[in-house]
Amino acid sequence: MVAIETSKLFHNLAPEELRGLVGMVETRHYPAEATVFRAGDPGDGLYLIGEGTVQIAAAVTAEQMKVLTRLGPGDFFGEMAVLDHEPRSATVRAETEVTAFFVPRAAFWQMMERSPGLATSMVREFSLRMRDFNRHYLQEVLQAERLSVVGCFARSIVHDFKNPLAIISFASEMAAAQASTPDERQIAHGRIHRQVNRLSNMINELLEFTRGSQTANVLALTDYGTFVQQTLEEIRPEIAEKSIGLSCENPPPAVALLLDPHRLIHVFLNLIHNAVDAMPNGGKITLRFLVGDREIATEIEDTGPGIAPEVAARLFEPFATHGKTHGTGLGLSICKRIIEDHRGRLHTRTEPGRGAIFSFALPRPS
Numbered sequence: 480m481v482a483i484e485t486s487k488l489f490h491n492l493a494p495e496e497l498r499g500l501v502g503m504v505e506t507r508h509y510p511a512e513a514t515v516f517r518a519g520d521p522g523d524g525l526y527l528i529g530e531g532t533v534q535i536a537a538a539v540t541a542e543q544m545k546v547l548t549r550l551g552p553g554d555f556f557g558e559m560a561v562l563d564h565e566p567r568s569a570t571v572r573a574e575t576e577v578t579a580f581f582v583p584r585a586a587f588w589q590m591m592e593r594s595p596g597l598a599t600s601m602v603r604e605f606s607l608r609m610r611d612f613n614r615h616y617l618q619e620v621l622q623a624e625r626l627s628v629v630g631c632f633a634r635s636i637v638h639d640f641k642n643p644l645a646i647i648s649f650a651s652e653m654a655a656a657q658a659s660t661p662d663e664r665q666i667a668h669g670r671i672h673r674q675v676n677r678l679s680n681m682i683n684e685l686l687e688f689t690r691g692s693q694t695a696n697v698l699a700l701t702d703y704g705t706f707v708q709q710t711l712e713e714i715r716p717e718i719a720e721k722s723i724g725l726s727c728e729n730p731p732p733a734v735a736l737l738l739d740p741h742r743l744i745h746v747f748l749n750l751i752h753n754a755v756d757a758m759p760n761g762g763k764i765t766l767r768f769l770v771g772d773r774e775i776a777t778e779i780e781d782t783g784p785g786i787a788p789e790v791a792a793r794l795f796e797p798f799a800t801h802g803k804t805h806g807t808g809l810g811l812s813i814c815k816r817i818i819e820d821h822r823g824r825l826h827t828r829t830e831p832g833r834g835a836i837f838s839f840a841l842p843r844p845s
């Protein structure tokens with residue numbers, strides 16, 4: 480049992496003051512699980528723990544309590560309400576059997592006025608406790624932030640998985656339809672195969688991302704024209720279902736570029752799906768290709784309402800989303816990273832009376 484005289488709060492008191500204090504103190508016993516006081520109770524005094532441990536808890540919601548800290552022999556609690564004359568801000572419960580010394584508020588204030596040593600100890604202990612609380616709080620905030628990023632990330636995974644799954648579902652229906660010809664079944668098989676590969680690539684990319692290491696960027700000389708044609712073929716059936724036209728103003732150039740097709744396909748899919756999302760009542764998506772000496776620029780334009788001003792300045796930042804119920808705001812930031820990994824640039828421009836125009840330039844190998 481810790482004696483009241485040895486408490487860090489009272490060790491500065493003169494012997495006669497200590498004797499006076501011991502005379503005013505009331506010893507209280509609590510069985511395990513008993514409530515010492517509840518939030519909202521009047522702050523009638525301060526407690527010093529002689530034996531046992533208590534839990535200090537605060538209400539987070541109407542039903543949920545959160546344990547803020549645990550205190551043991553020699554520690555004190557209940558000082559805040561005594562100092563500021565406000566009701567108790569937390570609930571204290573005995574964790575084990577507890578013996579505590581109760582110092583009534585009036586007695587405590589009398590001593591504070593008489594003994595500058597007690598006031599100093601009180602301020603020091605109070606400040607140490609606040610620092611400790613700040614440290615604890617900061618850790619919790621960081622942890623909550625991490626969890627919220629993980630939550631957003633999980634939503635984005637679901638979002639990115641939905642597109643290949645939609646294509647697989649469409650192709651499997653085509654493969655199973657009685658009226659399908661062997662050729663159509665072969666096409667459906669090919670589509671399913673490609674989408675399964677895409678999903679597996681995405682999983683690998685996500686695993687790399689969560690490990691915190693850079694995804695290996697495998698750039699190989701690839702015919703850009705063929706790559707674009709194949710990508711558009713994959714996406715066309717899904718788009719046609721939504722009364723949206725997809726066309727190229729000029730053919731994609733048959734130029735060899737250094738590409739990672741498994742990653743670059745995400746840029747096309749993300750930009751085209753965003754355009755589809757922006758045109759719920761149908762519309763047109765037009766691709767055009769500008770062939771320069773040093774780079775090939777690809778533009779994807781839609782006939783939707785254009786980029787909302789609310790999101791325009793943060794468009795390529797992670798988690799910037801606007802006007803979508805299931806938007807995660809990761810799509811464009813991922814596109815930007817993929818294009819930059821190809822040493823290219825992605826940007827958007829607006830022109831009055833036109834929808835959104837996204838443009839990315841990929842360098843031609845020297």
Ligand code: ADP
Pocket residue numbers: 749753754755757781783784785786787790794799800801802803805806807808809810811812835
């Ligand atoms: P998400 O689609 O999950 O919201 P993105 O990063 O892909 O995340 O897009 C961010 C925001 O940019 C979207 O929420 C939308 O407001 C806007 N946006 C993107 N593409 C278009 C588009 N083609 N037309 C209009 N707004 C768009």
